[in-house]
Amino acid sequence: xxxxxxxxxxxxxxxxxxxxxxxxxxxxxxxxxxxxxxxxxxxxxxxxxxxxxxxxxxxxxxxxxxxxxxxxxxxxxxxxxxxxxxxxxxxxxxxxxxxxxxxxxxxxxxxxxxxxxxxxxxxxxxxxxxxxxxxxxxxxxxxxxxxxxxxxxxxxxxxxxxxxxxxxxxxxxxxxxxxx
Amino acid sequence: xxxxxxxxxxxxxxxxxxxxxxxxxxxxxxxxxxxxxxxxxxxxxxxxxxxxxxxxxxxxxxxxxxxxxxxxxxxxxxxxxxxxxxxxxxxxxxxxxxxxxxxxxxxxxxxxxxxxxxxxxxxxxxx
Numbered sequence: 350x351x352x353x354x355x356x357x358x359x360x361x362x363x364x365x366x367x368x369x370x371x372x373x374x375x376x377x378x379x380x381x382x383x384x385x386x387x388x389x390x391x392x393x394x395x396x397x398x399x400x401x402x403x404x405x406x407x408x409x410x411x412x413x414x415x416x417x418x419x420x421x422x423x424x425x426x427x428x429x430x431x432x433x434x435x436x437x438x439x440x441x442x443x444x445x446x447x448x449x450x451x452x453x454x455x456x457x458x459x460x461x462x463x464x465x466x467x468x469x470x471x472x473x474x475x476x477x478x479x480x481x482x483x484x485x486x487x488x489x490x491x492x493x494x495x496x497x498x499x500x501x502x503x504x505x506x507x508x509x510x511x512x513x514x515x516x517x518x519x520x521x522x523x524x525x526x527x528x529x
Numbered sequence: 530x531x532x533x534x535x536x537x538x539x540x541x542x543x544x545x546x547x548x549x550x551x552x553x554x555x556x557x558x559x560x561x562x563x564x565x566x567x568x569x570x571x572x573x574x575x576x577x578x579x580x581x582x583x584x585x586x587x588x589x590x591x592x593x594x595x596x597x598x599x600x601x602x603x604x605x606x607x608x609x610x611x612x613x614x615x616x617x618x619x620x621x622x623x624x625x626x627x628x629x630x631x632x633x634x635x636x637x638x639x640x641x642x643x644x645x646x647x648x649x650x651x652x653x654x655x656x
Contacts, residue, residue, distance in 0.1 A: 439565040440634055443641040450560040453569045457590040508564040515567025519590075 355385070355408065360432060361415040371426055371494040373419065382416045423514060426490055426507050435500040437507050445508065453512050457519065464523040472527070476520045483513050532593050533627035539597035544604050547586045549573050555583075557653060559645030563638050568595045572642035574606060574614070576650055582606045582614060587642075594632040598622050598639035611647050 355364070362369045365381040387393075389408035394401050418424045430437050456479070463471040486506055493503040532540065548571070549556045555576040562569045568591030575584040585603035589596050601622060606614045622628075622636035 437564075440563075443561040443563055443638055444645070445562045445564070447560055450562050450569055450571075453562060454560070454571055454588070454590070457569060461590075511564040512562060512567045512569070518567075 355389070357408075357411065361419050361428060364412070364415050365419065367419070369429065369432065371422075371429055371491045373425065375420070378416070378419055382412065385412050422487055422490075423507065423510055426494060426503065426510075429494050430500055430504055430507065433498075433500050435504055437504045439508065439511065442508060445512075449509060449512075453516065456516050460516070460519050460523055464526070467527055469524070469527050472520055472524050476517065476524065479513060479517050479520060483510065483517065486510055486513065532597075535626050536593055536597040536628070539600040539626070540593040543587075543596055543600040545584075545586045545600065546588065548588060549575060549584075549586055555650075557646050557650030559642045559647070559649055561638055561641045561645055563591070563595075563634055565634060566591065566595075568592065568635070568638060570595065570599050570638050570642050572599060572602065572639075572646050574646045574650065576611065580610050582609050582611070591638075592632070592635065594626065594628055594635040595638060597626050598628075598635045599642060601625060602639045602643055606643060611650065614643055615647055617643055 360369070364385070365378055367373065367378060367381070386409070389405050389412060391402065391405050391409055394405040397405070418428050427437055427439075456475070460472070460475060462468075463475065486509065490503060490506050490510070493499045493506065553575065555578075557574050557576065559572045559574075560570070561572075568589065570589045570591065571587060573586045574582045577583045585606050587599040587603050589599045602617060605617055617640060619633070619636040619640040622639055623633055626636070628636055
């Protein structure tokens with residue numbers, strides 16, 4: 350066995366020995382990830398049998414995916430919702446609150462205008478404002494997931510954050526294009 | 530991913546982009562969004578006194594397939610009654626544009642945009 354003390358069926362938090370919370374000790378996660386990674390790394394099994402080599406590769410991939418999921422806030426929130434048995438309806442729920450969608454449309458128009466007008470300062474302003482809004486949302490998400498355990502509200506906030514993450518990505522891409 | 534020729538055509542030459550003036554009559558707006566990819570779509574219809582959709586406009590922030598899907602439905606809804614417009618199914622859009630399975634949600638978004646616009650019209654006109 351590549352890693353006798355590891356359990357493929359354990360959830361990602363248990364894998365890294367962390368509590369099932371949105372608020373996360375990132376240093377501990379990093380440390381545990383490196384420990385387990387060293388344990389299952391395929392290089393260690395270069396001279397082992399086929400079955401062991403395959404298993405170590407599967408483990409390395411699994412541990413890596415688990416780490417990526419927990420390390421980034423939005424996938425972590427989605428994973429917690431998944432563990433709680435709630436559906437985030439990311440693919441089916443297209444009817445966001447109209448005011449929210451209107452606001453998203455206005456943000457995207459502002460980004461497009463600033464990009465076309467090569468307004469670097471304006472884009473930086475937009476980046477700052479979106480970041481601020483997201484910070485507030487992530488703080489609220491921590492309260493909903495860890496304190497009140499209101500998963501329906503949390504799922505709605507996750508859906509909103511998906512749009513804001515995309516918006517931020519668009520702004521950063523526009524900024525990078527102007528820098529190039 | 531390779532886009533189909535029809536997607537590229539709509540993406541490069543989108544039909545009916547923009548918005549109607551606020552003062553114009555018979556305008557209804559459908560706003561929808563896809564959380565999975567962060568796409569936002571606005572579809573507006575202009576309905577005549579006879580209940581037929583005279584014109585349509587869209588604005589979509591999203592991938593090529595989302596833009597093509599909304600561009601296509603602005604063409605399709607013209608000349609249709611509201612009930613006929615509601616019959617447009619995402620599968621028809623996906624088929625027309627030869628969308629791959631991972632882009633089916635773009636066609637769902639376009640179908641939902643039509644529904645939202647018609648619902649907005651009916652709400653405004655008390656039907």
